[in-house]
Amino acid sequence: MRRAWCMTPRSPNSVDVAIIGAGIVGASVAYWLTRLDPWASVVLIERDRTFERASSSLSASAIRQQFSHPLNIRMSRFGLGFLREMGIAVEEKGYLYLGAAAPLQALNEMQRANGADVALIQPADLSRRFPWLNVAGIELGSLGLSGEGWFDGPALHAEVLRRARAQGARLIEGEAQGFERDANGRIRALLLAGGSRIECGHAVNAAGPWARSLAAAAGIPLPVHARRRTVFVLSCPEKLPNCPLVIDPSGFWFRPEGRHFIAATTPDPDQDDLPLEPNFAEFDEALWSRMAHRVPAFAALRVERAWAGYYEMNLFDANAIIGAHPAAPNLWFANGFSGHGMQQAPAAGRGVAELILRGRYETLDLAPLGFQRLIDGRPLVESSIIG
Numbered sequence: 294m295r296r297a298w299c300m301t302p303r304s305p306n307s308v309d310v311a312i313i314g315a316g317i318v319g320a321s322v323a324y325w326l327t328r329l330d331p332w333a334s335v336v337l338i339e340r341d342r343t344f345e346r347a348s349s350s351l352s353a354s355a356i357r358q359q360f361s362h363p364l365n366i367r368m369s370r371f372g373l374g375f376l377r378e379m380g381i382a383v384e385e386k387g388y389l390y391l392g393a394a395a396p397l398q399a400l401n402e403m404q405r406a407n408g409a410d411v412a413l414i415q416p417a418d419l420s421r422r423f424p425w426l427n428v429a430g431i432e433l434g435s436l437g438l439s440g441e442g443w444f445d446g447p448a449l450h451a452e453v454l455r456r457a458r459a460q461g462a463r464l465i466e467g468e469a470q471g472f473e474r475d476a477n478g479r480i481r482a483l484l485l486a487g488g489s490r491i492e493c494g495h496a497v498n499a500a501g502p503w504a505r506s507l508a509a510a511a512g513i514p515l516p517v518h519a520r521r522r523t524v525f526v527l528s529c530p531e532k533l534p535n536c537p538l539v540i541d542p543s544g545f546w547f548r549p550e551g552r553h554f555i556a557a558t559t560p561d562p563d564q565d566d567l568p569l570e571p572n573f574a575e576f577d578e579a580l581w582s583r584m585a586h587r588v589p590a591f592a593a594l595r596v597e598r599a600w601a602g603y604y605e606m607n608l609f610d611a612n613a614i615i616g617a618h619p620a621a622p623n624l625w626f627a628n629g630f631s632g633h634g635m636q637q638a639p640a641a642g643r644g645v646a647e648l649i650l651r652g653r654y655e656t657l658d659l660a661p662l663g664f665q666r667l668i669d670g671r672p673l674v675e676s677s678i679i680g
């Protein structure tokens with residue numbers, strides 16, 4: 294049975310929706326499309342089925358409610374419910390933001406009004422709760438009491454992809470290189486490396502850190518840049534009881550990972566498209582002394598190993614760009630998550646599926662994350678970006 298939104302005749306090379314990239318974002322779009330409309334013909338086009346360079350395999354897989362924009366809180370809360378529905382356990386140890394009192398107080402009321410379970414903690418209470426923490430220079434802490442923590446990101450990705458395929462989405466290996474368009478700018482077909490083409494009613498750019506070049510192939514400027522982050526796996530002889538994911542005001546973070554810790558910071562300078570190899574020098578140059586200052590036991594840290602992944606940084610305002618550009622009304626974007634894409638992929642995927650199937654948002658109104666703000670030059674400001 295055909296649905297009103299379907300636009301293409303069915304043939305082996307013709308689908309309702311072609312999604313480019315099968316990381317967590319593409320998988321989530323495919324999952325929601327096929328869940329909301331079991332008749333939808335959906336294909337995921339992925340050039341590397343090992344996903345070894347995909348951000349979804351290389352993230353810190355943490356989820357938080359402590360954002361400065363209510364929409365980011367709502368998206369992450371949706372993500373939390375989705376994780377539970379998928380049967381993915383969340384280690385709910387919370388995020389602990391450390392810093393100046395005024396900005397943390399200003400955020401707390403708004404976060405709580407939006408359902409976040411967060412508490413402000415004075416330095417003396419921080420020392421009692423976390424005796425291993427040096428609170429020198431810290432005016433206040435903001436701790437997530439529930440609904441924040443970390444999870445197995447690759448397991449979430451694998452599960453969403455598995456369910457999308459079980460619901461009928463097809464995963465094919467291939468590299469999208471361009472688009473065939475009609476006189477109105479609508480996408481008619483995807484052009485793949487090797488010369489094949491797939492006709493589609495809709496196309497979705499879910500190419501993660503590589504989304505900009507795909508957008509450029511459709512003539513659309515997308516300010517999403519691949520920025521390398523090195524994550525260090527560290528061992529420490531001392532245990533840190535109840536350790537949350539700590540955000541230091543100097544710009545690094547750490548959290549427990551099994552019997553180790555993982556940590557990272559924002560490189561300076563932060564350049565585009567560096568090779569996807571860890572920068573081991575960063576630990577001595579930019580991390581170790583700051584970590585040992587905040588947690589004296591970290592003076593004895595040892596680097597066990599490290600990995601590198603790309604943040605898909607939206608240099609316009611460090612928030613996701615979701616929706617279509619007026620120049621190509623059936624090419625949908627879900628890009629530029631800037632360090633919070635694992636937790637936002639469930640909401641983003643549902644939103645894109647609703648736009649395609651129903652022509653409007655029904656669950657969460659993600660319109661503020663649309664292209665219009667870029668066209669108008671009005672950034673959606675999110676102050677709580679983790680480098």
Ligand SMILES: Cc1cc2nc3c(=O)[nH]c(=O)nc-3n(C[C@H](O)[C@H](O)[C@H](O)COP(=O)(O)OP(=O)(O)OC[C@H]3O[C@@H](n4cnc5c(N)ncnc54)[C@H](O)[C@@H]3O)c2cc1C
Pocket residue numbers: 313314315316317318319338339340341344346347348349350351352353354355356467468469470499500501502503504507522523524601602603604605627628630631632633634635636637
């Ligand atoms: C170090 C690090 C830590 C992070 N920590 C967190 C965190 O704690 N919490 C959080 O929520 N998020 C975090 N993130 C961000 C999160 O990982 C990403 O936002 C998310 O994984 C993006 O998913 P994606 O599907 O868009 O991209 P990807 O997972 O990169 O998938 C894109 C896919 O598209 C494919 N592709 C690209 N171009 C083409 C093409 N032309 N044709 C065919 N296939 C193509 C690629 O092969 C790839 O598999 C972190 C990221 C990094 C790097």
